Amino acid sequence: MAQPAAIIGVGQTKHAKARAELSMTGLCREAAVRALEDAGLDWADIDAVVIGKAPDAFEGVMQPELFLADGLGAAGKPMLRVHTAGSVGGSTVLVASHLVESGIHQRVLAVAWEKQSEGNAQWGLAGGRSGGIGAGGAFAPYIRGYMQRTDAPEYIGWQVAVKDRLNAMKNPYAHLQLPDITIEKVKESPMLWDPLHFLESCPSSDGACAVVIGDEAAAKAAPRKPAWVIANAVRSEPSTFPGRDAVRPQAGVDCAHDVYRQARITNPVEEIDVAELYVPFSWYEPMWLEGHDIAGPGEGWKMVDRGDTEMGGKFPVNPSGGVLSSNPIGASGMLRMAEAANQVRGEAGEHQIGGARIALGQAYGGNAQYFSMAIFGSTLP
Amino acid sequence: MAATDIAIVGWAQTPSVERSTRTEPQLCMEANLAAIAKAGIDRHDIGFTCAGSCDYLTGGPFAFVANLDAAGAWPPIAESHVEMDGAWALYEAWVRIQHGDIDLALVFGSGKSSPSNPLELYPQQLDPYYLEPLGLDPLSIGAIQARALLDAGKATEADFAAAAARSLRDAMSNPNAQASGDHDPADLLKADYVCAPLRAHDVAPVSDGAAAIILATADRARALTDSPVFIRGIDHRIEVHQPGMRDLTSSPSTTAAAKKAGLNGSQIDVAELCALFTSQEVILRDALGLGASTTINPSGGPLGANPVMATGLVRIIEAAQRVADGTAGRALAHVTNGQGLQHNLVCILEGDR
Numbered sequence: 001m002a003q004p005a006a007i008i009g010v011g012q013t014k015h016a017k018a019r020a021e022l023s024m025t026g027l028c029r030e031a032a033v034r035a036l037e038d039a040g041l042d043w044a045d046i047d048a049v050v051i052g053k054a055p056d057a058f059e060g061v062m063q064p065e066l067f068l069a070d071g072l073g074a075a076g077k078p079m080l081r082v083h084t085a086g087s088v089g090g091s092t093v094l095v096a097s098h099l100v101e102s103g104i105h106q107r108v109l110a111v112a113w114e115k116q117s118e119g120n121a122q123w124g125l126a127g128g129r130s131g132g133i134g135a136g137g138a139f140a141p142y143i144r145g146y147m148q149r150t151d152a153p154e155y156i157g158w159q160v161a162v163k164d165r166l167n168a169m170k171n172p173y174a175h176l177q178l179p180d181i182t183i184e185k186v187k188e189s190p191m192l193w194d195p196l197h198f199l200e201s202c203p204s205s206d207g208a209c210a211v212v213i214g215d216e217a218a219a220k221a222a223p224r225k226p227a228w229v230i231a232n233a234v235r236s237e238p239s240t241f242p243g244r245d246a247v248r249p250q251a252g253v254d255c256a257h258d259v260y261r262q263a264r265i266t267n268p269v270e271e272i273d274v275a276e277l278y279v280p281f282s283w284y285e286p287m288w289l290e291g292h293d294i295a296g297p298g299e300g301w302k303m304v305d306r307g308d309t310e311m312g313g314k315f316p317v318n319p320s321g322g323v324l325s326s327n328p329i330g331a332s333g334m335l336r337m338a339e340a341a342n343q344v345r346g347e348a349g350e351h352q353i354g355g356a357r358i359a360l361g362q363a364y365g366g367n368a369q370y371f372s373m374a375i376f377g378s379t380l381p
Numbered sequence: 382m383a384a385t386d387i388a389i390v391g392w393a394q395t396p397s398v399e400r401s402t403r404t405e406p407q408l409c410m411e412a413n414l415a416a417i418a419k420a421g422i423d424r425h426d427i428g429f430t431c432a433g434s435c436d437y438l439t440g441g442p443f444a445f446v447a448n449l450d451a452a453g454a455w456p457p458i459a460e461s462h463v464e465m466d467g468a469w470a471l472y473e474a475w476v477r478i479q480h481g482d483i484d485l486a487l488v489f490g491s492g493k494s495s496p497s498n499p500l501e502l503y504p505q506q507l508d509p510y511y512l513e514p515l516g517l518d519p520l521s522i523g524a525i526q527a528r529a530l531l532d533a534g535k536a537t538e539a540d541f542a543a544a545a546a547r548s549l550r551d552a553m554s555n556p557n558a559q560a561s562g563d564h565d566p567a568d569l570l571k572a573d574y575v576c577a578p579l580r581a582h583d584v585a586p587v588s589d590g591a592a593a594i595i596l597a598t599a600d601r602a603r604a605l606t607d608s609p610v611f612i613r614g615i616d617h618r619i620e621v622h623q624p625g626m627r628d629l630t631s632s633p634s635t636t637a638a639a640k641k642a643g644l645n646g647s648q649i650d651v652a653e654l655c656a657l658f659t660s661q662e663v664i665l666r667d668a669l670g671l672g673a674s675t676t677i678n679p680s681g682g683p684l685g686a687n688p689v690m691a692t693g694l695v696r697i698i699e700a701a702q703r704v705a706d707g708t709a710g711r712a713l714a715h716v717t718n719g720q721g722l723q724h725n726l727v728c729i730l731e732g733d734r
Binding site: 023024049055056057058059060061062063064065066067069070075076077078079080081082083084085091095098099101102103104121125127187194233234235236237238239241249250251254255305366369 | 384435436437441443444446447449450452455456457458459460461462463464465469472473476477479480481482502505506507508509510513514616617618619620621622623626634637649655718719720723724725
């Protein structure tokens with residue numbers, strides 16, 4: 001049977017449009033050193049290193065983990081490189097967790113990163129030379145589909161955009177700092193991909209995130225509270241096929257139900273204290289609330305409208321500011337896991353949700369077809 | 382917790398060819414369906430799927446996404462992907478099965494290198510600040526490594542030619558090989574260098590191709606087949622990236638991985654080594670302590686077929702094949718990642734006890 005595993009250290013960079021003062025290695029080390037310090041460990045204590053990032057074309061380095069191995073202390077150890085599109089940061093945590101759950105290793109360092117300023121991620125997201133339509137262009141029709149299906153008013157997206165940016169003001173690592181953002185400003189910002197306005201979109205960020213996953217003994221020896229991985233799952237489905245529901249992808253439904261089953265959760269909205277969901281465009285907050293059966297059909301946008309997903313609401317979503325405030329693509333999924341873990345550790349600082357004991361971390365990628373999720377608990381069940 | 386024995390119960394590979402007219406998902410589909418058929422399982426019984434490929438080979442970001450069409454991902458599946466040879470996908474699946482809640486996994490590796498020019502591409506796999514600007518390609522690094530080996534007195538060019546002649550002759554009986562032939566090593570040595578001290582026969586071709594393996598828990602494996610091939614040990618280690626900071630004539634990460642995988646001096650009947658240059662075969666034999674009693678690369682090895690990102694998985698398949706057919710009691714598969722043997726995986730296979 002699988003052994004218990006826990007996140008015992010978390011680190012992240014200050015995310016920014018360009019961390020021009022750092023190399024790719026330097027960026028990853030900023031996060032990794034912080035995670036090791038948080039876990040009270042040194043490089044030599046780490047058994048294996050798992051590295052995740054989105055397509056290599058974003059920086060123009062093929063398999064960059066090969067050169068990052070030196071700076072991330074991997075020499076002499078097993079190193080794995082994960083790539084599952086936008087969900088990769090989440091998947092990277094899960095691969096590292098599996099190395100501990102299987103009993104193979106005791107302490108594993110997982111690092112996920114993107115340095116968008118060193119390349120052209122927009123070109124990459126649009127399929128490179130194949131010339132696609134980019135992430136916003138791909139997702140906008142699904143968002144329209146959601147609005148039509150649920151009669152959601154257009155201002156719901158603007159509300160999410162404001163909420164996450166105001167949450168980010170409580171997160172010193174967040175890229176965007178927009179203290180003066182208002183519904184009116186979001187509405188008046190340029191239309192990028194109808195119905196998405198500029199301020200409803202994530203930024204392009206340089207950043208990295210790192211976590212140390214430990215077994216039960218490592219968790220007990222750690223200086224700070226662990227976040228126990230009480231459930232984790234991945235699901236994938238093909239990009240497109242006749243009859244596919246791209247608004248509520250079945251892979252997202254199945255993945256959510258798998259983690260709820262593992263965590264013995266029957267009523268997610270009541271039993272989960274806080275969620276960090278991958279929301280690169282504002283509308284994905286209500287879409288995932290419904291797509292993961294946290295809200296019933298047509299109820300997701302009403303949760304947003306009622307303020308349920310605000311920090312003081314009944315189901316806070318993205319108190320860190322989320323992907324809408326920082327988007328180092330490969331790291332964005334790991335940041336969801338790391339922020340969810342920090343909530344149950346009581347280590348989330350100013351954006352801590354008081355008394356959080358159960359937190360959901362989620363990431364998705366590709367054409368809304370790759371999902372990785374974990375549920376973290378403050379105690380081992 | 383000691384690792385549980387996991388068995389290989391099905392495998393398949395496409396022929397390796399210089400330029401396939403089919404798409405990478407089509408290559409994956411052929412390998413996956415054949416491996417599933419050989420294992421005699423229903424694809425819906427697969428609990429975890431893991432793939433290995435590299436976007437850069439086809440030159441498109443998210444190129445790996447299309448391969449999901451060959452994974453049978455509907456209804457949705459539990460699935461992951463490594464930007465590495467499929468052998469590391471096998472490692473990830475081997476770890477995942479250890480949890481005890483699933484009993485079958487599909488792993489596959491694929492590469493379609495023909496759309497790109499490897500000599501232009503691979504400098505981008507090196508440190509972007511200090512090495513990539515030098516335009517150092519794999520052939521040049523391979524030649525530097527071979528030169529170091531010659532200068533250290535650990536091998537001669539005749540040793541390289543002998544390895545090439547043996548590999549290409551063995552590849553004549555491998556229906557999946559891209560290159561093969563019956564050559565006299567003395568004749569091979571008359572050829573010009575392509576990048577001194579390497580001649581054409583010293584260098585693996587670059588192939589398009591895919592390979593797949595079905596893994597099963599011991600109980601499931603015994604129910605499926607009379608000849609399961611057990612993974613007795615598997616481990617992998619990476620070294621520093623900068624070639625100048627490594628002794629290129631040795632492979633300590635291979636030695637360390639082999640030790641962790643359980644190589645303890647006992648007889649290895651067959652070793653499939655991911656030697657992309659004849660010089661690397663010399664280094665790997667030494668790192669693994671393999672003597673004359675071990676048959677090296679009976680398939681012809683990468684010199685016969687090199688479907689990049691599946692070449693390593695093919696090593697495991699070729700080794701497993703020989704355990705399954707009784708040719709080998711104990712076999713070893715070696716896989717490499719990066720340039721100049723930077724990252725190495727060793728897997729030890731045996732039949733049922």
